[in-house]
Amino acid sequence: MIWLQSMPSNGQSVALPEQLREQFASVERRLWRVETAIAVCSVVAALLFSWLVLFVSDRFWPTPVWMRAALLVAALAGCAFAVVRWLNRWVWHKRDHRELAMLVQKKYRKLGDRLLGIVELANEHEHAANFSPALYRAAIEQVAREAGGFDFRASVSAQPARKFSFVAGALLVCLLLTIVVLPPASLNALQRWLFPLANIPRYTLVELDGFPSELIVPHGEPFVVSGDAHYRSSVWKPRKAFGNIAHQSKIEAPVAAGQESAQRNVTLSIPAQVEPGVLVVRLGDAETRVKILPTLRPAVKDLSASIQLPAYLHYEPQSEKINSGALLAVEGSRASFAGTMTRPLTEANMTSEAGAVVPLTLQGENFSTEAASVNGVSHFTMTWKDNLGLTNAAPLRLSVQTQKDAPPQPELPDLPRDCAMLASDVLTIRMEARDDFGVRDLGLMWDFASENVGAQTAVTEIKVLTDSPHEKKTERTFKWSPSLFRIPPDSVVELQGYARDYYPDRERIRTA
Secondary structure, three states, rough: OOOOEEEEOOOOOOOOOOHHHHHHHHHHHHHHHHHHHHHHHHHHHHHHHHHHHHHHOOOOOOOOOHHHHHHHHHHHHHHHHHHHHHHHHHHHHOHHHHHHHHHHHHHHHHOHHHHHHHHHHOOOEEEEEOOOHHHHHHHHHHHHHHOOOHHHHHHOOOOHHHHHHHHHHHHHHHHHHHHHOOOHHHHHHHHHHHHHOOOOOOOOOOOEEEOOOEEEEEOOOOEEEEEEEEOOOOOOOOOOOEEEEEOOOOEEEEEEOOOOEEEEEEEEEEEOOOEEEEEEEEEOOEEEEEEEEOOOOOOEEEEEEEOOOOHHHOOOOEEEEEEOOOEEEOOOOEEEEEEEEEOOEEEEEEEEEOOOOOEEEEEEEEEEEEOOEEEOOOEEEEEEOOOOOOOOOOEEEEEEEOOOOOOOOOOOOOOOOOOOOOOOOOOEEEEEEEOOOOOOEEEEEEEEOOOOOOOOOOOEEEEEEEEOOOOOEEEEEEEEOOOOOOOOOOOOEEEEEEEEEOOOOOOEOOOO
16 A cells, blocks of 8 residues: 655645636625625615514504514514624635635536636645646646636526515515605604614504593493594595404494594494493504493382372371382372482483473482472473483383372261160260371261150250371260250151361261
8 A cells, every 4th residue: 555645845836827716706706796785685674574564563453562572673683694694704704715616616517526626736735745736737727728618707696686685675665655655654663663662652544532441331231332533644544443342243333424524433333241341443553442341220229209298187298109100199289209229320300291390409329309289190200310321221200190188987887777765765876987197076966856846955966076187097986865965755866977087178978
């Protein structure tokens, strides 16, 4: 086996021909232009693409802080990758002739490995013992003459640079269009992109106004939510608004023209709700949220009437519960109403059938009216609004009917229709009397017919006053004797009981 030992350079160097070095220099210049263009376009595309993504995202929803920060970090990471890649190829690890030769050989397969071989021969630092400069030069000259027929610059494709330039140019055109057409939105997106952690509100092309942040609605009843819309751009004017509550079906509503030329009205009809939720209203790129709080309507917990009976009855005002919405009172009475609601009221109205307003006094959950005369049949209608802004679903209707003060009802329950007795006998007569409000007095009255001409009696009646004007049922016992009242024998006496109540000028009511 023969070992070839390398020998120190004897000072004779073999260099590449000037023409070949110039060809390599042209490749390097073209490669620098292509890769620099790619780096610059990559930086531009990364920045513009990140900004455009935020701009488009803001048209659909308020892009959150984390996403804005992620877009900015991704853009900066893309820029850093492009710059570091360029620096690595042109500053830190710049290509030498060997790498350029390998690039050329990929384009021109006819050269094979000969171009790389002569580059390695020219760059040898130590030569073998049998080194011959003449042979080296001859080999290099031969390959250099052969390579002179090729355009080394064609080995560097400009297609990647064109692609990156096209992408960057398209993104730049989009940027310019948004700046020209929608300058406020573009500037706002740029600010939100540059400062993702800052509290910069999103600029929308549609502005929603007049929608409440919280809405108390009747429990289990459909309702409407309305507000105003203003178009900030002439290029985008959506005509339909959408509303959605949690997982319920989407609600659609047309946008109607408002009173002002630039104003639009949005009214959403929401189905009945029984649970609290959040209504999200969207029109174009604008969005607003309304907290929905279904609440039972205010209702009457307790309703009563205070009845002032006519003065002749001598009664204190009476309180009566009203359960069916109807009230019965004696003629000449005055009535007032009072009630307790489920929630405090801020407004209440009561009107009579004729349209007269009945004054109402409100105090928290309680309300009351002034006393008013009731005659015949009177109807009243009441409406109210509570401190939450809810009203009664239907007016409360009250009916007050009057009745006349009925006459008393006297009775002689134990007295037979015919009775024979001696003049000296004593008859015990039990008498009962009833009245709807109170018996004033009761008694016996009689008349007689006798065979004795000229017979007269000093007394023809007896009576008893009741102990109280509120005595609705009373019973008295009378002792009646013919001799006591000077009724002669052989007389026929017609005897009746009677009673009176407190009704003014009422005649005595007699028994049968």
